[in-house]
Every structure is written in structure tokens, then in C-alpha cells.
Amino acid sequence: MVNVPKQVDHAARRAEIAEALTRLTATRGLEGVSLRHVAAEAGMSMGLVQHYFKTKDEMLLFAVERRSQVYEERLKARLAAGELPSAPKAILRAIMTEILPLDERSRGDWLMGVAFFIRAISDPSFAAAYTEGVPQLFELFAVLIRQGQEAGEVDKSADPEHEAAILWAIADSQGTNIVMKHRTPDEVVSTVDYHLDRLFGAGSASAG
């Protein structure tokens, strides 16, 4: 007997499709993925997938926006559960390691972000969506650095805007190093810690 639920959970189906796209992107790159592949991976008919997304672009846009939401919710949940220390340095480290493609799952997310960026270069509608996320993250980084300064952990002479750009660069670019196997995830995380230790090293020198 086929189990047909009366109420279709459209949000869940969209999410399943986005997950299927992410998994396929991780293994073969977005260019090599068709709507047909996504349907097969999600265990749905082509018609059902197309009911939700007419084009791969629509699917990509949804998947990337959903990824941002999931990131944000996961971070909030970890904060609420007391899993994250409240110190700015620890929060910065958590965000940076969340962004980096350290496992197969985040590798898919990361490659999706790259594909999205490529589309954004030539398509203004994608660029608009892309342009919203990054400045928000820059601002969050700058806020955390200012908190570090107020707590006496970050040197007063540090410029929060420059430091935010550098932190983002370290997370963003090192994703490439991992995916291209120039550096191992461990090496990359060790560089993140090295830089955060420098930035927050003023704690022992100037606090108190």
C-alpha cells in the first residue's frame, strides 16, 4: 500500500530537492548536474521537481538562500544550547569553521556557493542575492572584534573593518585550498587558530 499523506509538506520537498542538488554538486560540480539528475537523487519525478523549480537557476538560488538560513539557525541553536562559549573569539572560530568545507556536507555547500558566485558575475538578479549575505557577515565579524576590544582581548589599535575583511578572506579563500587539496582541513583550521590567537593575543598583554 502506498502511503499518501493528505497534507503535502511543500517546504520539506523543496528542502529535499535542495539537499539533492547539494549532494550532486559536491560529487560532480554544478555544471554536470541536470534537473533529471536532481529528480533521481531526490527520488522524485521530473514533473514533481519542476512543480517546485522551473530551472536549475531557481533551484540554485533557493538552495543558497536556504543554506544561509540553516547556518544562521544552527549557530543560534548552538548559542542557545550553551554549546558555544559566549566569548567573541570562540564565536568567530565557530562561524569560520562552519563556513569552511571541512567535511563532505560542507563541501557541497561550499561548491554551491562557488557556483552561485559564478552565476552572480554575469546575472544581476543573482548578484543582488549574493550581495546581501556577505556584508552582513562582515558586519557581524566587526561587531565581534569590537566586543573583543571592549573586553580588552583585542588591541585597541586594531581596525574592526579591516580585521573583518581579513577573517572573511581566511575562511573564504582557504575553502579553495581544501577543495583543491593544496592544504588539509587540519592545516587550514590551524591557520584560523594561528590568526585568531594573534588577533586576540592582546588579552594577556593589555587586560586587567
Added chain:
Amino acid sequence: MVNVPKQVDHAARRAEIAEALTRLTATRGLEGVSLRHVAAEAGMSMGLVQHYFKTKDEMLLFAVERRSQVYEERLKARLAAGELPSAPKAILRAIMTEILPLDERSRGDWLMGVAFFIRAISDPSFAAAYTEGVPQLFELFAVLIRQGQEAGEVDKSADPEHEAAILWAIADSQGTNIVMKHRTPDEVVSTVDYHLDRLFGAGSASAG
């Protein structure tokens, strides 16, 4: 009268085709460029272009390898001409600003690099070529940082490998910020200087 040189300069023609591909990539993105577009932009017949490159992939591979050579030769020429100060900090700054897409020309080079990276994700033959260049640059950065340490300009406690990865990240990732108009070229160069001043700031404190 048509001027037909007896000796065809094949290297120059290949270079012209690569330049045409780079200009088109800067304005419309590599995905939107066909062999036909390249032929028109280079002012050559399709047949002539295909005599040198059978596929867009071949052309892309050549263009990216040529770009590395041009960068290297330009840097060497600037060094030989005494245009670059010999100090490690100044050389690092010159390399980083050379990589960044600060004008239309380097924007084309940079977008080509992105397109190349995308191909490298899914194609091992591209990955091999891609993988050669970056570690060489990391090693050069590390050498310059060690020279800075020997000159007493960089703190002895700095780790050249981590610092090299961070310098590369700052140049690489901020290229995206410029292309996506999150930050202006001036802002990005100012972050490069900010970081180099920190890294080489030990000069006044520990030298002598």
C-alpha cells in the same frame, strides 16, 4: 594589397587568442563565450582559431598558464628595472596588487582564474595544472616572510607557512569582494597595507 608575412608567428597568434578570450571573459563571463565569439574578438576566422585550439577548455588552459608566465616575467622585469624596492614587504605588496582585479585588464585575468578553478573542481587534468601554481606562490610568500624575519622586520614568532596562507587568502578572496562590488579596489588595497604593516611592524620595535 594584403600584407601576408611569410613567417607566421604562432606564439603571437595564440597570445592574441588568449587575450581575446580574457577580454570577453571580463565582460560576459566565460560561460557566455563561444569559439565563434573569440574568433570575432580576435579578428580571425573560426578555422584559424580552431587550428590553434580545438576546444574552449584548451584555450582556457593555455590562457591561464600564459597569465602565470606573464605575471612572473612582469615581476622579474620590474625587479630588474629597479622599479620594485628590494625589501620583502614591498615585493609582497607588488605581487598582491598584481593578483587583485584592480582594473579591467586584471579583472579579466581574475575571472579567467575563477573559470579555471571551476573546471578544475570536476576535471583532474585541469586540477593538475591548477595545483602547480598556488603552492609555488605560497612558497615564494614564505621565503619573503623569512627574509623579513632575517632583516628584523617580521617578528621571529611569526610562522611563515601560516602567514603565507593568510597573505594568499587576502589577495584571493578580496578579488571576489571587488568583482562583486562589496568593496572598492581602494578599500581592498588599504586592507592589504593594513595587514602588511602589522606583519612587518616589528621592524621599529625589534630591529637594531
